[in-house]
Amino acid sequence: MLFSLEQISYRRAGRAVLSDLTADLAEGTTALVGPSGAGKSTLLRLLNRLADPHAGTVHYRGRDVRDYDVLALRREVALVPQLPALLAGTVANNVSYGPRLRGEECDIDCALALAGLDASFAGRTAYQLSVGEQQRVMLARALALEPRVLLLDEPTAALDERARDAIERTLLEVSARMSAGLIFVTHDRAQARRLADRLVHIDNGRIATGLGPRP
Amino acid sequence: MILAIHLSLAQVAATLALVAIAAAVSGWQRADLERDIAVATFRSFLQLTAIGYVIKLIFDQNKLIFVLALIAAMVIFGAFTARRRARRVPGAFWPLLIALALAGTATLALVVALGVFQARARYLVPVGGMVIGNAMTAAAVALNRLGDDIADAAPQIEATLALGATAGQAMRPILQRSLRSGMIPLIDSTKTTGLIFFPGTMVGMLLAGAAPIDAVRLQLTLLYVLLGSVALAALTAVLLAYRNFFTSAHQLREPC
Numbered sequence: 168m169l170f171s172l173e174q175i176s177y178r179r180a181g182r183a184v185l186s187d188l189t190a191d192l193a194e195g196t197t198a199l200v201g202p203s204g205a206g207k208s209t210l211l212r213l214l215n216r217l218a219d220p221h222a223g224t225v226h227y228r229g230r231d232v233r234d235y236d237v238l239a240l241r242r243e244v245a246l247v248p249q250l251p252a253l254l255a256g257t258v259a260n261n262v263s264y265g266p267r268l269r270g271e272e273c274d275i276d277c278a279l280a281l282a283g284l285d286a287s288f289a290g291r292t293a294y295q296l297s298v299g300e301q302q303r304v305m306l307a308r309a310l311a312l313e314p315r316v317l318l319l320d321e322p323t324a325a326l327d328e329r330a331r332d333a334i335e336r337t338l339l340e341v342s343a344r345m346s347a348g349l350i351f352v353t354h355d356r357a358q359a360r361r362l363a364d365r366l367v368h369i370d371n372g373r374i375a376t377g378l379g380p381r382p
Numbered sequence: 383m384i385l386a387i388h389l390s391l392a393q394v395a396a397t398l399a400l401v402a403i404a405a406a407v408s409g410w411q412r413a414d415l416e417r418d419i420a421v422a423t424f425r426s427f428l429q430l431t432a433i434g435y436v437i438k439l440i441f442d443q444n445k446l447i448f449v450l451a452l453i454a455a456m457v458i459f460g461a462f463t464a465r466r467r468a469r470r471v472p473g474a475f476w477p478l479l480i481a482l483a484l485a486g487t488a489t490l491a492l493v494v495a496l497g498v499f500q501a502r503a504r505y506l507v508p509v510g511g512m513v514i515g516n517a518m519t520a521a522a523v524a525l526n527r528l529g530d531d532i533a534d535a536a537p538q539i540e541a542t543l544a545l546g547a548t549a550g551q552a553m554r555p556i557l558q559r560s561l562r563s564g565m566i567p568l569i570d571s572t573k574t575t576g577l578i579f580f581p582g583t584m585v586g587m588l589l590a591g592a593a594p595i596d597a598v599r600l601q602l603t604l605l606y607v608l609l610g611s612v613a614l615a616a617l618t619a620v621l622l623a624y625r626n627f628f629t630s631a632h633q634l635r636e637p638c
Contacts, residue, residue, distance in 0.1 A: 252541035
């Protein structure tokens with residue numbers, strides 16, 4: 168099993184965001200669906216330890232996530248947040264950031280191509296790109312880490328229909344390349360059905376319908 | 383030759399006319415600062431008079447232990463005061479205390495070691511007071527900026543942590559900005575000194591009858607000493623305080 172969540176509880180400002188949640192997330196592509204505020208994004212952040220649950224445990228490949236080196240875990244389980252949050256400078260500077268932290272180089276053009284951007288983007292200023300392009304740079308930046316698992320938080324929330332369709336095509340290609348899995352959050356059930364092997368429906372901090380294969 | 387200036391209490395009281403102008407302006411423009419002006423006037427009178435007698439005692443004794451005790455008291459009070467301006471920084475007191483103590487002791491030790499001032503109460507007390515006062519302002523401004531920037535840039539910080547960056551790596555641009563915020567006011571005032579304003583030490587020496595060149599040299603010495611101490615204080619405060627925003631697993635803590 169890729170991730171096993173056991174009786175997870177998480178509170179924010181005294182309010183329960185996740186309550187006694189238990190679930191298994193298998194390899195492949197999984198969509199976490201549910202209404203806004205259901206706890207989907209929080210759940211995603213627990214998977215690569217951007218946060219720890221107040222109760223319960225998260226296992227990754229059979230081991231408690233707290234037993235991994237946290238920085239190595241985040242490189243192996245890369246997360247792309249909902250809103251573009253790029254560094255100042257060029258697209259290339261952003262894409263190569265993660266590998267450079269380890270003193271490694273990366274194939275920037277390849278990462279851009281995987282995210283659906285051509286090599287001419289490398290020299291452009293990150294802040295001057297459209298939201299859709301920034302979203303793709305965020306994706307390229309995560310892919311440059313060569314992660315085994317990719318976590319995506321509402322990857323198309325800020326995009327129009329045309330840009331959304333283009334990103335979805337890219338995500339289908341990316342998911343085929345991921346060695347272990349792709350887990351994404353969406354409030355759009357139709358999108359979940361288009362992209363995912365299985366859906367996990369979360370409502371009010373709990374699993375609402377359990378796991379199931381794509382209908 | 384330096385001539386000491388003696389002012390009577392009546393002369394000091396006469397300057398309250400200027401305070402009355404400040405209060406009148408506030409009342410006329412409804413700035414609602416009259417009470418603050420009254421408190422500031424009363425506190426400054428009380429505090430400076432009290433410290434005047436303390437300094438007189440320390441000068442008369444001329445023992446290093448009294449100097450150290452006074453500087454320690456200034457450091458502690460400075461850390462408490464600066465903490466109030468860094469409300470968004472959790473556990474800001476200890477970073478501020480260490481920053482002010484380090485800036486104060488390192489600066490004074492260095493100027494004594496370089497032979498700029500003698501290790502006597504008459505020199506160490508006023509220089510120490512200036513150093514800690516300026517260090518306090520710089521550290522408070524730097525931490526205030528740190529707290530605001532972390533609150534504003536939390537999504538960017540988390541996005542960087544998600545790429546496998548340590549808290550220190552994710553914070554680098556914010557730490558740079560905080561440090562700049564703490565240091566820029568003094569750097570700017572150092573740039574414009576003599577052109578736009580005369581700094582306090584120089585004014586004091588000129589009023590006391592010192593030769594202008596002597597006044598300038600002492601002022602320059604103090605400005606350069608302050609630049610070093612302010613940098614040390616802002617850097618120490620920022621480097622120690624940012625850690626309180628993160629867990630040991632490089633997670634950004636939820637705001638309290």
